[in-house]
Amino acid sequence: MAGNSQEQAQNGEAKRESLVELAQRREGERYALHSKHLNEMWVRVLKTIGWDVGFTRGDGAYLYDRAGAQYLDLMSGYGVFALGRNHPRVRDALIEVLNSQSANLAQFDVSVLAGVLAERLLARTPWLDKAFFANSGAEAVEAAIKFARYATGRSGIVHCAHSFHGLTCGALSLNGDEIFKKGFGPLLSGVREIPFDDLGALEEALSGHDVAAFVVEPIQGKGVNIPHADYLSSAAALCKKYGTLFVADEIQTGVGRTGKFLAIEHFGVEPDMVLLAKALSGGHAPIGVTLTRKWIFDKVFDRMDRSVVHGSTFSKNDLAMAAALATLDVLEDEKLIENAAAKGDRLLASFNKMAERYELVSAVRGKGLMIGVEFGPPKSLVLRATWNLLETASAGLFGQLICIPLFRDQKILTQVAGHGNPTIKLLPSLTLSDEDCAWIERSFDQVIADAHHAPAVLSLGKTLAEHAIKARVNS
Incomplete structure (x- = not known):
């Protein structure tokens, strides 16, 4: 009997799936599992802003979703991945x-x-x-x-x-x-x-x-x-x-x-x-x-x-x-501290030029690869009406008008720099390349330019405001 038990245990061990296989098999349950057993409210946030893409792989400064799309990660796990993800x-x-x-x-x-x-x-x-x-x-x-x-x-x-x-x-x-x-x-x-x-x-x-x-x-x-x-x-x-x-x-x-x-x-x-x-x-x-x-x-x-x-x-x-x-x-x-200084100087210069061109950009701050781009009330009446709508619904909500299309359309992951704060923070890996900087500059320029067109701003802003008001009523 003892021999049979040992043989059965060995066979069971041989049949046990790997953790990679387990994760792949249950990928479709990712958000359901978290809603049921972990933080359901965080899952709701991800789905509300369209970030429920299911990241499955990380490499350096990049993330890849379940469809294989590549994203430039400017949050780096709140600064954890200074070396990039999975440094060998x-x-x-x-x-x-x-x-x-x-x-x-x-x-x-x-x-x-x-x-x-x-x-x-x-x-x-x-x-x-x-x-x-x-x-x-x-x-x-x-x-x-x-x-x-x-x-x-x-x-x-x-x-x-x-x-x-x-x-x-x-x-x-x-x-x-x-x-x-x-x-x-x-x-x-x-x-x-x-x-x-x-x-x-x-x-x-x-x-x-x-x-x-x-x-x-x-x-x-x-x-x-x-x-x-x-x-x-x-x-x-x-x-x-x-x-x-x-x-x-x-x-x-x-x-x-x-x-x-x-x-x-x-x-x-x-x-x-x-x-x-x-x-x-x-x-x-x-x-x-x-x-x-x-x-x-x-x-x-x-x-x-x-x-x-x-x-x-x-x-x-x-x-x-x-x-x-x-x-x-x-x-x-890899001289990453020196790279952070050089790439930070480049990005700060680019964002400061954007601040000169776009009325919604009120300030740019940072040192190295810790950068904040702050948005403020515009001068034009139509844009100011949208700004006031969002700020009335939830202070700092306008920042999401930039973060969401950056993620959805430009495949850049970033976020506002705090609750009720109209500042978007860049905290990328210190491995950032010149090509990455060009990606950032091109994407922010496009999204900020689009934000100055009232119809697009009003549509997304209205959706965000409704969610914010609903959340406040239900809290």
Whole structure:
């Protein structure tokens, strides 16, 4: 009987379909499965705006749908795919680790790969001394909050309006958009929001000597808001004056995104902590890291019995460490940071020329390959009527009038830069080529030109407005 059971098990194993076969067989159920078992509202969003094409493959800066159509991805997984999708060197590094049968996550030991990765990241930030690895950007933010509170003995945290630092409860407390926070309170006490790029408001917030940390994105992701040249250096000086730690959230802006390894380098600032994630993953293995000064780290982990007061089960896992090490290698060897700077300069120049030609384009902002194209009320009466219709239905809805035809007609994937924000954000892979830039320039020019023709705008705008009003009534 035992022999028969073993034979049956072997036959069953032989008949079991591969994951690729499983995905192909059930492709037609993609949206039904998610509606039934996951987030039905997200499926409704995709279907409403016509994005339910079913992406099945990714290669570099491109996505391919179930029909084989190629799209240029200007979202890159919210900045995760800085190297492009499925970079072979990252994939090879992961395969190498899997084949090595490493003693991964032996919790009563330490990882060599984690030590090497920490060494390389700290070489990029030579004023910092210690690294704490986590599984995501939000976890890196949570670590920064805890470390700052413990090291300073204070509880206050200051962040900026329109900020985004993650959606776990601590990070959510620092969110500058109320839609994310509604219904999830009470959140952390002692948190104060101030306007971005306002030194007077920052000094007022710090003057009580009760703030542990000022947590700020050097360039805000929600809107691609760039501060004045001296804001961050002056903010760092104020933090030092009042005994507050300066924390740079580089989760989206870091790892080459803005044409430098860190966005903070554009402003000549050395923060007390730097937070990284997203692109550091190589697009394969989730990772986050909090880089910090030694005295802060040593305050938290000051005795052997406190060596485990903060941690994360899967942090420092060999797959994440290998992916990050491969990512750093690719950045250097393929000169992707330099490419981000050059291609960003080209696209910014092109968008600024569009702003001169088209009344709907009100501003263009960015550094490297983090670019925002903002739309504003037009002067012509017919276009202004459409603008007012959309803004009345839902603030920032006009941006979808650009995103939808970009996707549908030009095969470019992008999105508005935040809830209620009329800015479209470009966050492409740093591998962008001259041909890709030409594709972007040609497509935006065509879609923006079309948006100035009232009949087409009114038709799509009316549809979007009806959906927005219906959603608001049903909420």
